[in-house]
Amino acid sequence: xxxxxxxxxxxxxxxxxxxxxxxxxxxxxxxxxxxxxxxxxxxxxxxxxxxxxxxxxxxxxxxxxxxxxxxxxxxxxxxxxxxxxxxxx
Numbered sequence: 814x815x816x817x818x819x820x821x822x823x824x825x826x827x828x829x830x831x832x833x834x835x836x837x838x839x840x841x842x843x844x845x846x847x848x849x850x851x852x853x854x855x856x857x858x859x860x861x862x863x864x865x866x867x868x869x870x871x872x873x874x875x876x877x878x879x880x881x882x883x884x885x886x887x888x889x890x891x892x893x894x895x896x897x898x899x900x901x902x
């Protein structure tokens with residue numbers, strides 16, 4: 814197993830992490846921004862006002878994208894397990 818293969822495995826792992834986390838992080842960013850704008854416009858400085866909408870939005874996002882996330886992770890794991898014989902031989 815040479816350094817190029819290790820770097821490639823690391824790159825693929827980081828890409829999978831980014832791909833799986835992107836929907837959750839994107840929705841949290843958008844909801845946080847909208848709530849922040851709402852709080853600035855109305856001068857409401859309640860901490861739970863920013864937490865509850867994010868929690869609800871992330872729950873909805875997980876219910877919509879959860880199956881895709883699991884399938885993507887399972888496919889990546891199958892490919893990785895399939896590459897094990899070629900990694901050390």
